[in-house]
Amino acid sequence: MEMALESNAFFIGIEYLAILCWGLSGGLAAIQKGYDIFSIMLCGWLTALGGGLFRDVMLGDLPPVGITDKGYVLTTLFSGIIVVIAHPEIKKLKWTMTVVDALGLGLFAVNGTAKALAFGSSGMTAVFLGMFTALAGGLIRDIFIGDVPMIIRDKHLYAIPSFVGCILTVLVWRGVHYGWFDMRSEMVLDALIVIIVVAIRILSVAFNVTMPGAMPRTHVYL
């Protein structure tokens, strides 16, 4: 059953779509900084495959798919070429890009968690690795181009929806393991998880929902 998940066309489709989404988002960030073509390609690749690279290093699945899978690498190059040509149009599609980015977030959360579970990780480790997959690509990109990471800069919910998505993926996986769902329902449920992640993210941006900081305190007991 584990390998079924990995070799399944549905999950492979999810992964390619997520890579394309984030290749576009990474390439665009590089263009806005005025970088040259090579750096644009590198930023797209880092954003799209950096999270999975991190996940694979942690899992010990080496060398990581981000440098061995020709399909993935070509997808990031393809998305790099798209932004190099179509950047003025893509920049105008601000809301579309927010949705595309949120889609990548949800897809990578499900994909990273599922891969970790398929490698025999515990639920907690799988949630960590799912969140690494979903968050590390953007994090590496931001450190690379010298920005404060978006998961800190963006006050709206960003890590929280990916966290919810990872937890739900673990629950669905356990459900399949205990025989509550079959493989077909698993796919529907996983697609549903992606929609939930996207919805939380988008609603947070639209209605300006933010997380609280440290507890405000007026009296100091020392």
Place this chain on the structure above:
Amino acid sequence: MEMALESNAFFIGIEYLAILCWGLSGGLAAIQKGYDIFSIMLCGWLTALGGGLFRDVMLGDLPPVGITDKGYVLTTLFSGIIVVIAHPEIKKLKWTMTVVDALGLGLFAVNGTAKALAFGSSGMTAVFLGMFTALAGGLIRDIFIGDVPMIIRDKHLYAIPSFVGCILTVLVWRGVHYGWFDMRSEMVLDALIVIIVVAIRILSVAFNVTMPGAMPRTHVYL
């Protein structure tokens, strides 16, 4: 004998204490930057377990304990909750925090070096991995929140005490191996090493001891 060290209550106690110390220190750094609760938790976790994560990746002990050990992860979450509530008090305890941070430095230096030796590393590799464990957590935290790393920013001795601690841990380990000490003396000596590391660090801050830079030169022979 190697496994004894790993499974020993004394060394496990050291590790938990170090994680708690640095979870507090990392969480506080995030609060001072005004981050939200999630980022505070993440910073505490990164600071406390990032060094060990790095050590385990280098040792090939995957997935790293920082994402598999429930006790460690809960300890960082616990320290995160403490700072979220008690940050005004913790901020006031400036010297206490310097001592807590120094304690983490010493504890992680001993712990990282001991784990590397238990995995069969040479003395030099163990010193490197002990220093990674002691320094990488704070380094990753500083890069993450966009500060110049503390081991550069803080002019007082910071890396040097951890270096001394790692070297001494290797010497004690060799002593046990050659039959000079028994396990009981090893524990006493390792506790002593932590005290030495803390002492060097605290004295350096108290008496403003700093390392020299490059050799000042008045005449250039070219």
Place this chain on the structure above:
Amino acid sequence: MEMALESNAFFIGIEYLAILCWGLSGGLAAIQKGYDIFSIMLCGWLTALGGGLFRDVMLGDLPPVGITDKGYVLTTLFSGIIVVIAHPEIKKLKWTMTVVDALGLGLFAVNGTAKALAFGSSGMTAVFLGMFTALAGGLIRDIFIGDVPMIIRDKHLYAIPSFVGCILTVLVWRGVHYGWFDMRSEMVLDALIVIIVVAIRILSVAFNVTMPGAMPRTHVYL
């Protein structure tokens, strides 16, 4: 044949020379920031061995040679001592340093690609790992000292020559595999690749050759 490459005096000589070149370049960057002796040594070590560390983590060849090979570590310490003493002279040799840095770039590109191929990687993975080896050391150093990475900051060709070098190394390796060249010609050809990489880099700086950015567009179709 694979092991011959690794144990060959010629390739070992290449690696030592590259480490020395980049140890100098990293130490000098730290001196220009006014860091203390420990940070100078650390910067030299990171720059010289950080790329190989990254390559070995990706290949799963753990612990990485950067922390296990005494010869490599001593070479970086040695280059650190040189810059601490001779920094005013080295600073004056601006063009010499550009050549030394370019030499490191070419040597590490060939060395990283060859090691990846010797570990059974595909051509694409070997090119990635060769480029990591050539570029990651400087990248880590720049992130560490808080600069925008040189591969972005320096508008002249930097990643491109290393890319060309990696591709050529894969081609030469395949040539040996298919029996077109013997081991002796391989060495001559690999030395030639290093010269080509250095030449592209130096000519790019000398004649101010730069890569284009995103396609400039006057009309937006949206």
